[in-house]
Amino acid sequence: MYPKATIIKMSLLIKKGRVVDPANNLDEVADILVENGRVSRVAKNISVSTGKIIDATDKIIMPGIVDMHVHLREPGREDKETIASGTKASLKGGITSVLAMSNTQPPIDCAENVKFVKGIIKQTAQANVVICGAITKGRLGKELTDIAKLKKEWVLAISDDGSSVDDDELMLKALKIAKQEGLLVICHSEDKSLSLNGVVNLGLTSTRLGLRGISKESEYKRVKRDIELAEKAKCPLHIAHVSCGESVELIASAKKKGIKVTAETAPHYFALDEEAVLGYDTNMKMNPPLRSKDDVKAIKAGLKNGAIDAIASDHAPHTENEKDIEFERAEFGIIGLETILAVSITELLSTGFLDWVGLVKKLSLNPAKILGIDKGTLTAGSDADLIIVSADKEWRAEKQGFLSKSKNSAFLGRTLKGIVEYTILGGEIVYKA
Amino acid sequence: MEWIRKDLLGLEDLSKEEIELILTTAESFKEISTRDIKKVPALRGKTVVNLFYEPSTRTRVSFEVAAKRLSADVINIATETSSVRKGETLIDTGRNIQALRADIIVVRHNCSGAAAMLARHVDISVVNAGDGWHEHPTQALLDIFTLKEKLGRIEGLNVSIVGDIAHSRVARSNIWGLTKLGAKVIVCAPKILIPPEIEKMGVSVTHDIEEALKSADAVNVLRMQFERDIDAAFPRQMGYFKNFSITAERLNKAKKDIIVMHPGPINRGMEMSSEVADGPWSVILEQVTNGIAVRMAVLFLVSQGHDNKNEPTD
Numbered sequence: 082m083y084p085k086a087t088i089i090k091m092s093l094l095i096k097k098g099r100v101v102d103p104a105n106n107l108d109e110v111a112d113i114l115v116e117n118g119r120v121s122r123v124a125k126n127i128s129v130s131t132g133k134i135i136d137a138t139d140k141i142i143m144p145g146i147v148d149m150h151v152h153l154r155e156p157g158r159e160d161k162e163t164i165a166s167g168t169k170a171s172l173k174g175g176i177t178s179v180l181a182m183s184n185t186q187p188p189i190d191c192a193e194n195v196k197f198v199k200g201i202i203k204q205t206a207q208a209n210v211v212i213c214g215a216i217t218k219g220r221l222g223k224e225l226t227d228i229a230k231l232k233k234e235w236v237l238a239i240s241d242d243g244s245s246v247d248d249d250e251l252m253l254k255a256l257k258i259a260k261q262e263g264l265l266v267i268c269h270s271e272d273k274s275l276s277l278n279g280v281v282n283l284g285l286t287s288t289r290l291g292l293r294g295i296s297k298e299s300e301y302k303r304v305k306r307d308i309e310l311a312e313k314a315k316c317p318l319h320i321a322h323v324s325c326g327e328s329v330e331l332i333a334s335a336k337k338k339g340i341k342v343t344a345e346t347a348p349h350y351f352a353l354d355e356e357a358v359l360g361y362d363t364n365m366k367m368n369p370p371l372r373s374k375d376d377v378k379a380i381k382a383g384l385k386n387g388a389i390d391a392i393a394s395d396h397a398p399h400t401e402n403e404k405d406i407e408f409e410r411a412e413f414g415i416i417g418l419e420t421i422l423a424v425s426i427t428e429l430l431s432t433g434f435l436d437w438v439g440l441v442k443k444l445s446l447n448p449a450k451i452l453g454i455d456k457g458t459l460t461a462g463s464d465a466d467l468i469i470v471s472a473d474k475e476w477r478a479e480k481q482g483f484l485s486k487s488k489n490s491a492f493l494g495r496t497l498k499g500i501v502e503y504t505i506l507g508g509e510i511v512y513k514a
Numbered sequence: 515m516e517w518i519r520k521d522l523l524g525l526e527d528l529s530k531e532e533i534e535l536i537l538t539t540a541e542s543f544k545e546i547s548t549r550d551i552k553k554v555p556a557l558r559g560k561t562v563v564n565l566f567y568e569p570s571t572r573t574r575v576s577f578e579v580a581a582k583r584l585s586a587d588v589i590n591i592a593t594e595t596s597s598v599r600k601g602e603t604l605i606d607t608g609r610n611i612q613a614l615r616a617d618i619i620v621v622r623h624n625c626s627g628a629a630a631m632l633a634r635h636v637d638i639s640v641v642n643a644g645d646g647w648h649e650h651p652t653q654a655l656l657d658i659f660t661l662k663e664k665l666g667r668i669e670g671l672n673v674s675i676v677g678d679i680a681h682s683r684v685a686r687s688n689i690w691g692l693t694k695l696g697a698k699v700i701v702c703a704p705k706i707l708i709p710p711e712i713e714k715m716g717v718s719v720t721h722d723i724e725e726a727l728k729s730a731d732a733v734n735v736l737r738m739q740f741e742r743d744i745d746a747a748f749p750r751q752m753g754y755f756k757n758f759s760i761t762a763e764r765l766n767k768a769k770k771d772i773i774v775m776h777p778g779p780i781n782r783g784m785e786m787s788s789e790v791a792d793g794p795w796s797v798i799l800e801q802v803t804n805g806i807a808v809r810m811a812v813l814f815l816v817s818q819g820h821d822n823k824n825e826p827t828d
Contacts, residue, residue, distance in 0.1 A: 284710050285711040285712075285715075289686075290648060408625065408627045409646075
């Protein structure tokens with residue numbers, strides 16, 4: 082489908098890599114020519130007379146990852162992460178676009194705050210950053226934000242992530258307005274009246290550890306409600322960080338019914354199960370919690386059969402002071418920008434669960450489509466956001482290796498497969514291993 | 515066998531042989547407390563720090579007596595009067611105690627996992643004197659010691675644990691210890707006080723007190739922990755007394771020689787009647803006496819432990 086080789090002037094030529102581009106159903110060895118910040122051509126044996134050439138023999142070339150769930154913490158908690166440090170870490174992880182979640186301090190709940198954040202992004206961001214606004218003022222679940230105004234400031238989605246909007250009527254109203262405005266609604270599906278003050282999965286693990294449990298019910302019941310409300314409002318809905326089998330089933334059957342729902346999971350929900358928490362390692366503490374082995378299977382199956390559209394990191398940086406303390410007092414969440422690709426390769430690709438085309442869909446193409454941004458593909462003419470990956474290279478996740486300001490990774494000490502050799506953003510090499 | 519652990523954090527981690535070693539060591543230490551001069555030099559020159567984040571008299575005093583009978587120097591830190599109130603973290607407090615060249619920290623904490631966390635951050639010994647709802651290993655060890663002393667064995671015994679299982683570290687440690695040594699354990703409580711999937715820890719569950727007492731050789735009665743923050747709207751006194759309280763009437767229908775244990779302090783008239791607490795079934799005060807021997811054994815053994823090469827996880 083690509084024109085055969087010709088000789089032209091260029092700025093960057095990537096030779097002989099295995100090009101994986103699900104948008105064009107492509108998985109073959111080819112050259113990629115980048116000109117003026119865009120993908121100019123993908124073809125066999127492109128030659129050029131000038132410009133930079135990268136030999137990508139035995140390497141994967143794929144569109145840059147679009148991570149649709151990232152907590153950059155700025156403004157408010159620059160001790161945990163900043164837009165600069167978070168996007169620098171992103172580039173190392175192979176992520177070229179991130180969706181910045183709204184739960185900063187102050188939250189992104191009004192046009193002024195969006196403008197303020199856009200200013201910081203413009204000055205300091207090293208990757209593409211798009212913004213998720215809040216559904217309710219202060220993310221308190223009481224009063225809707227001015228969704229139309231947020232939209233005018235180019236917010237791409239709204240979410241109270243970290244919390245769910247408990248009030249059914251208010252949530253329905255938000256979905257209806259979002260529908261009018263053409264905005265995506267992202268749900269953190271958790272009924273806090275059921276999860277209470279839980280800190281680990283409810284079951285044998287919570288019983289053994291003597292900790293309060295978070296039931297799966299607290300997640301899937303809210304997933305069910307959110308889908309029902311989205312159906313009523315005819316508004317596209319995206320379910321964040323799916324962790325259990327019941328949620329996967331609900332999403333699959335909603336899709337069958339034609340309801341516009343998409344879903345993401347995070348690498349830890351298919352790479353780790355609740356037994357990882359047994360030593361009270363607070364880097365295994367996240368919300369939703371690590372679930373049972375059966376849930377891990379269900380998440381993987383959901384990725385394979387398409388119930389789950391995307392993999393997102395849910396990057397949640399925290400300082401050591403907030404993590405290296407008593408388990409029940411420690412913050413929820415782990416960093417993930419720099420491990421999302423390697424954990425996915427290690428757990429899904431090496432095990433044969435997904436092939437490269439399938440994996441790149443989950444990491445790049447689908448999230449771009451869900452967000453409605455022109456990314457996640459290597460189609461001629463698109464932005465040259467792409468990465469070159471050594472898929473078989475192993476490395477050990479260690480604190481000192483992370484560029485993120487925080488080091489709270491659940492994969493510390495683990496040997497992972499897959500290294501990003503180059504990250505190219507808008508045609509520029511912005512990261513090199 | 516040789517003891518190698520620097521810490522005692524829970525019974526879940528221990529092998530059957532390790533538990534038996536503690537029990538045999540305790541047997542040999544028990545006699546010391548009957549002497550006119552109740553002191554041996556086993557821990558002379560060692561410093562034991564009792565670091566208690568929860569109010570406790572019985573456990574702390576028991577550890578203090580145990581340490582003193584081994585000739586250790588004992589320092590008690592009650593957190594109400596220490597720099598913990600100024601916001602010092604558990605890890606910092608632990609490191610400061612280590613810097614004082616103390617040898618053993620005995621820690622009681624309201625957070626599950628606190629003892630394990632402390633042990634990861636210091637090289638000196640840590641003994642768990644109760645962490646949240648998780649474990650209270652020395653209590654279970656003294657319960658098991660008492661059972662063995664009274665009934666001659668643990669293997670094959672039917673032991674029922676009655677009361678607030680969900681929020682009880684005593685229950686969890688007893689379950690691990692007893693099942694490892696081959697006892698059959700039944701836990702008995704209203705549904706709301708049984709934690710999920712506890713059967714997978716190797717116990718049977720019943721909500722019927724008569725059922726729990728029917729074949730029991732011993733019943734361990736847990737205290738209703740009214741002072742704890744329990745989320746369930748548990749119908750406090752009324753229903754419990756009627757349905758789960760251990761009374762003479764109920765015990766008369768059980769095995770003739772059934773033993774009644776209680777970790778104390780008792781809410782008389784609540785989880786057991788006074789008649790039972792003071793009656794022929796009760797071994798409650800013997801538990802207190804045995805607690806000294808068991809804690810002497812634990813302090814002695816961990817002071818010999820040498821697996822204190824903390825793997826650098828940082």
